[in-house]
Amino acid sequence: MAANSTFVSFDGGIQRLEGEDTKLIIPAVLSTISGIGIGGNLLVLVVLIYVFASQSASEAYVMLANLSATDLLILSLCAPVRAITYYKQTWTLGILACRTTEWIQHSCLAVKAFTLLATSQARHSFSRNPEDQLNFRQKNVVITLALIWTLALLFPVPDILFSRLKEEGNISLCISERTFNSQDAMRIFHKLLPLGIYVLPVILSAVSHIRNIFLIKPSSNDEAFFSRQYENSLMYLSIIAINTLLMLPEWVSWVWMRHKSSESCKPSAALLIFAQVCVYLSSAVFPAVLLTMYVPLRESLGNLCSLLACRQSKHRLRNVNEMRMVVMKVLDERACATLSDKHSDASCQTLPDLEHFWSERRNTTVAEDSDPLPWERLVQSKVELQPLTSVVPLLENPV
Template sequence: KHLVSFADCDFSSTLTNVSFFDFVGGVQLLQGEDTRTVLPVILIGICVSGAVGNLLVLLIFLRDFRNGKGSEVKALLASLASTDLVILLLCAPVRAVTYYKQTWTLGSFVCSTTDWFQHSCVVAKTLVLAVTTRAKHTLVPSATGPLYCPTWMHGALAFIWIVSMMFPIPQMLFASLVPHGRDTICVSEMPVCASVFMRLFYKIYPTATFVVPVIFTLAYYTKALHTAVNHAPSPQHQSKVTLVLLCLSGALGLMLLPEWGTFTWIRLGYNKPPVGLIIFAQVLLYACSSLSPVILMTMYDDVRQGLVTIWFSATCRGSKHLHSNKCPQTEENGAEVGANAVPNAVSKEMEKTFPDVEHFWTGRRNTHVEESQDPVPWEREEKISGVKAGQ
């Protein structure tokens, strides 16, 4: 009872030249203080947690490439994490502000581009995961440089983003501001003259950018995982990476299905879906971007090891700040304790060993001794007698 339905906003019946009506940038004209506060809080929580996770993943991959441990799969997963980070930092806050204000307050430019930009990022995510089926899991050669990336990957990413930005162009063309009392709302209104072509387009668009790539990716990694486990000579590492990519593709397909379903449902002119379902689909879209780094950190061995390394580096650096000389030698860091203990013990023993002998040799160094002052004259006499006997 706290949500306004599409029937309550009878814009489509008053605008005879419009074939369908939809809100842009989040459902507006919501009623109820609980909806106004709960939804922004949920979205902000998803944004913060997801942004931190994706930043850590990017930091780990950058560190691997600098150390010569990068691969083509890691480069594409870094691109995926960057796209998720953009969605969480630029798209989700727009929905949070819209749900809080209940009207549109971000201007006409954001109204025209917000859905187009979000769809571009979502399509790019799906296509990047599909391209990982072409990438190799092996490490790049160190001779090619720490940030080596094949030429085909640059071309593939450029092609993906061009396609991803071109397909959602109607989202930008049909978006506009509409006055509603003293306020304004951001809506998408498709004219009747374009309805025939756009109905065909909205059947091709989700199929080409979501359904086909997801089915292809899931099928490929399912087959690859079966082959790696049963037929590969050393299947352990390859099967783990394949399982990670399979889980990423499955999570993306399941969590984006409600968003694509409601999107197509509205554009094809069927009965309007419930507003609660639309909001749930949008929340799942942002939760998908926050779930990807969790999957990588828990299932991908290289990312998990990199996370542990970053954690120990951060704690050690913090300990050095507290203790200016060195990191505290704890039980968990036994190797460091042993490595430091040996040279310290040796140096202490050297300081305690025979100080009088050291003084004796220091005093005799570079010292000229006269024959009359020779402390051991019998040695010289023995040498002289030995020479005479030889003669």
């Protein structure tokens, strides 16, 4: 370490951990959380795409899609880096990943905070003037998202400037260090970053949603509409509360590491690991909260499942009909082949009945016992008839 520099913290996970248990357990936990969270956020994005295709998009749906995409980036880009680092117990991803790993994670966390803040402000404006906010203004939403991502990517740029790769013995360490010339700038950055992407967005978002709940005044005409607005405000408050509680260990340990008075006062490795696990757990819990508490999205998920089941049943029926047609075609071909074989044999052979008829006609000698006209050969009988004179007395003198 240079004489004019001060070691602050490890980037991308702690690279000096002892014990084989931590080498296996921590990557397994991070991989499990990452896999579950990626699946849940992909499901949310699929449902939102189905909503965009089936009906007109709304500002709330666009902001929810932005939140889900941000959590997907955190779980797919940042969590695997920590898992690999804890498994290897050294830095193996190069200088570029070392300089950008903390910057990417802090940028995504800033996007989540700014998106929740923009959503709360939009819902507050909607509660005050519902008639003016009913139509979806796509241009304004695109501008808002562009501003959110630009500010979120620029705000943690000092993470890139003060991260470096250091060789120590036969292992590589990715660290964040504070030089003598940059101590004042680093102190300001270490105070502004948690304040700008954690404290202020949380407070302003919570206050806006709480005000929305108290501003809702249901009437007899639009009771269902105001009830839905009340449920949506509670859902956003739940997301903000869960995100705040799970991000609290990360920012406490982050500020503690950079504002500690001495090396003996630094936080323990267990607290640092627990804080990083909570960061990814907050991104994995978001789809569960959204799909259970947001009624329109839950209904859209049910409709999508019904549509997929219907299409699958139609596909199966189509396959059965196609198999049936193939079987019938094969049977018809076999029947035609059998008939053609019989016709070809009949052209060169005499039918059995006709053959028997002609063989019987060839034998012209008829047996005596089977002669159909036996009386033609009878010999004339020599018996003489009795004269009628002998019969007449009998007729005259009957007994």
